[in-house]
Amino acid sequence: MSIQTKTVKAKTVAIVGGGCAGWSLAARVDQLSANTVTLYLKEETNPSHNWGFWQMPWLSDALSKKRAMWNSWQIITDEGIVTHHSRNHAYCSITSDDWFDWCQKRFHSAATTTEIIRLPVTNTDKNMLMTSNHKKRYDLIYDSRPPKADKNILLQHFKGLEIKTSIPVFNSKAAVLMDFRVSQENGIHFMYVLGYDQYTALVESTFFSTSPHREEVYDEAIRDYLSRIYNVTSFEIVKSEKGIIPMGDVRPKDQNPFLYSIGSNAGAIRPSSGYAFSFIQKQITQFLDRQTKPTNPHKKHDLMMDLIFLEVLKSHPEKAQRLFFKLARALNGDSFARFLSGEANIKDYFLVINSMPKWLFINQAVRVIIEKWKRIAKWA
Template sequence: MAVDAEHLIVGAGCAGLSLAVRLASRPFRERGRIRVVDPRTEFGADRTWCAFRGAAHPFEDAVTHAWSRYQIHAPHVIERASERPYEHIASERFYGVALAALERAEGVELDLGVSVQALEDRGGFVEATTSAGPLRANVAWDGRGGAPAARGGPDDVAWWQHFVGWVVKTERPIFEPNVATLMDFRVSQRLGPHFVYVLPYARDEALVEDTYFSDTPLEPSRYEEAIRAWLDAHRAGEFTCLRTERGAIPMSTAVLGPRRDARIVPIGLRGGAAKPSTGYAFAFIQRHCEALARLAGDGSRPVPETPAHDPVSTAFDRVFLSFLRRHPERAPEVFGALFERTPPASLVRFLGEEGGVRDHLRVMNGVPRGPVFGEVLRAHRLWLRSR
């Protein structure tokens, strides 16, 4: 069966473009034609991606800020220096780097303003129904965002990290430009773990984001009130909102089962890339796309199952999240203990799922042990009962 492209990438977002750039960097004769389809027609400053610096990736030119120190307020302040800075990847630059690389590569076509309505694995190829007609490819990489269709066990947690962020310019210079505030828990914990995230770009400019872990997103006004209250409490004075962002990221410990369709491969949030306990996804998307691009060839042979997270880290996340889910009011205490007692290098490796046994033990030492071991026993009992 003749195909329109060897690779069909559905969605030109973080994962779709991360994979496209890596595939496009391979010789054309090895990987064949790449077609990227997305209903959007514009790429702009629509989100702030941050991650601790990790393995090299093709978007290093998109890093616009790096903080060497980070802090959390739980509620007392814990401040640490990190050898690996916390980096901000500006989405408009990320898109610029990706689109320029795709433009230069041979055999890459970008169909913007086109949405994919259905994907069918027909055995030797995939057929996509799109708003511009049918498309056939050896393999479809499904990066349409949203949540993964994962199967959960009795001890799995499916939560959301939801937030609204404002980039503000303030009348008074209230920010410390070298220090990123990852979590400021000095806000109401009534609706679940709730904190303010602050990325200062200058003494009078920062992203201030109001964030919750819970079952459902809230009305925008709820987050906005909290941002205003935080700015007031910090005596920011008058301020101008330069940009807003909003998001809901799945925090699910349910693992993706084997693919239903061998030739349709979910990537990005759909592929379970968001780390369950933190909602961070950018670094995992880079690592996952790197691994998939290495296995992809020209898509004629289905790629093997390639999970975005390692099972040991997911087991830790399951214990941690299920404890928080049952005791949301203890989030400040648990995160506080974790940041206070774990050496920064171990914590950063652990959060990035690069840690070894030693890092895992240091983290275990950092969290309140009684409740966590209680949670492990509870999970074990649930697992035994479900068998």
């Protein structure tokens, strides 16, 4: 079967899903060179949440809509504090509401004819989409629906509270990306703190483990952290957010080969760290600029390094904060931002590899290679 890879010849295009990837592509419909573009949305309410990213060339649109920006950030463990600075790659935060609002305005003001069908896609058949009350064929279909994750992989799961305090306690000059000064009894655990001003911050309890926790686990962790680290026992909750991100192999739930997967459905989430927003924008920019079908935005060696790193974390969770601390200490702000944004150079890779315990990673690398060969042999 031959699948068309050039988007320029598609007269009718459908985008399935109204999450980050769906709306991000919808905002750039005029680059699809189509006569009509239809966006399929599920009628559901998604609370606003924050996406973090480092300033990179493909994120100029997001940069203009950012809520806040920090030229410094920190990794904190019991061992110490690593503070990075960067003028070239500031750490930024954008709200999903602000991004979706911008995308919707771009979609509705496009020169291309656009329409929205507010019904979930229930089934597909080659290049046909079906809902509860209609079906229609398209020349090209982009599928941004959430993927299926392998069982027993690590999950990054979190709950965050945006809070206001009556006293000035937060550092609005430096984002705290990881603070490991919290209990580790329920899995690899750290706090993520974005100080918008001295009184307002997003405080997020994040775990790496194979299953999410009860909501009160995150709430109690946040309250204990605020009390111990900031001496804050009372505060106003402005809003909350939560999520689960798979840290490993994912694949589309719909295996229809006529669909072009985008976003997390096409592996945009970086297995070891997430940062889906940045990689989704990178993926969309790449395939639109090249006029080709969407591909995984990550380099193969990055994915292999991530796979080995995740196996180390699963086998030795007690070493997690030490590993992150050593990694952060080995890099400066620019190299750290490049590495986590998929733009590392040879020197960055050397520093990353040199910072890790060699035999531990070699042992896990051998296991990963053996498992890959077993899978190949199973399907041969």
